[in-house]
Amino acid sequence: AQTVTQSQPEMSVQEAETVTLSCTYDTSESDYYLFWYKQPPSRQMILVIRQEAYKQQNATENRFSVNFQKAAKSFSLKISDSQLGDAAMYFCVMSGANSKLTFGKGITLSVRP
Amino acid sequence: GAVVSQHPSRVICKSGTSVKIECRSLDFQATTMFWYRQFPKQSLMLMATSNEGSKATYEQGVEKDKFLINHASLTLSTLTVTSAHPEDSSFYICSARGIIGTGKNTGELFFGEGSRLTVL
Numbered sequence: 001a002q003t004v005t006q007s008q009p010e011m012s013v014q015e016a017e018t019v020t021l022s023c024t025y026d027t028s029e030s031d032y033y034l035f036w037y038k039q040p041p042s043r044q045m046i047l048v049i050r051q052e053a054y055k056q057q058n059a060t061e062n063r064f065s066v067n068f069q070k071a072a073k074s075f076s077l078k079i080s081d082s083q084l085g086d087a088a089m090y091f092c093v094m095s096g097a098n099s100k101l102t103f104g105k106g107i108t109l110s111v112r113p
Numbered sequence: 114g115a116v117v118s119q120h121p122s123r124v125i126c127k128s129g130t131s132v133k134i135e136c137r138s139l140d141f142q143a144t145t146m147f148w149y150r151q152f153p154k155q156s157l158m159l160m161a162t163s164n165e166g167s168k169a170t171y172e173q174g175v176e177k178d179k180f181l182i183n184h185a186s187l188t189l190s191t192l193t194v195t196s197a198h199p200e201d202s203s204f205y206i207c208s209a210r211g212i213i214g215t216g217k218n219t220g221e222l223f224f225g226e227g228s229r230l231t232v233l
Contacts, residue, residue, distance in 0.1 A: 035221065043151075043204060045224035091156060093222075100147065101208075101222055103156045 006104035023092030040088040119225025136207030143209035146190040
């Protein structure tokens with residue numbers, strides 16, 4: 001069985017500062033994907049970043065980057081130069097090659113002006 | 114990127130009536146679609162997985178006769194909440210995973226905008 005753990009329910013960051021959201025997971029599969037999705041107040045799920053498990057290089061998307069530690073089964077998201085629009089609920093998600101997605105509980109990020 | 118459209122975005126109905134929610138993949142073939150339910154400030158709870166042309170696979174605890182799912186084509190899946198009651202009020206989200214562009218399945222899900230159901 002796959003599990004995704006986001007142990008922090010809430011975090012707060014000052015605008016323009018950097019924040020790291022933690023996520024750990026467990027799976028017996030060797031081939032899988034990891035994602036961070038953002039859900040703003042509109043509730044539309046938005047893909048933030050994606051990481052293929054077979055790639056050692058950490059994915060980056062502009063101000064967003066991940067620290068993927070496969071052996072430790074850790075997949076944290078770093079948001080640099082935080083903006084007010086980054087305030088949202090963030091979900092860490094895992095997908096096996098042919099299996100359904102497993103969601104973490106989510107973390108609510110607030111950005112202080 | 115791929116687009117998934119969900120309709121209606123909001124629906125209010127009387128207790129005992131049935132409500133249908135549609136989920137369409139607009140620019141790709143959705144071989145697999147997922148239906149989720151989300152309570153306020155909580156994660157998405159998978160209700161069922163539907164594959165085009167076959168019966169949906171429901172998660173444990175989800176009533177098949179209550180939540181009817183149909184995936185008759187590669188671009189459309191529907192969720193019908195039958196004989197709705199106030200406890201069915203929730204936010205329902207569909208997502209689709211399919212073959213895009215060169216045929217690669219990236220594993221990524223594309224989400225609809227969600228549907229807010231309120232049962233009076």
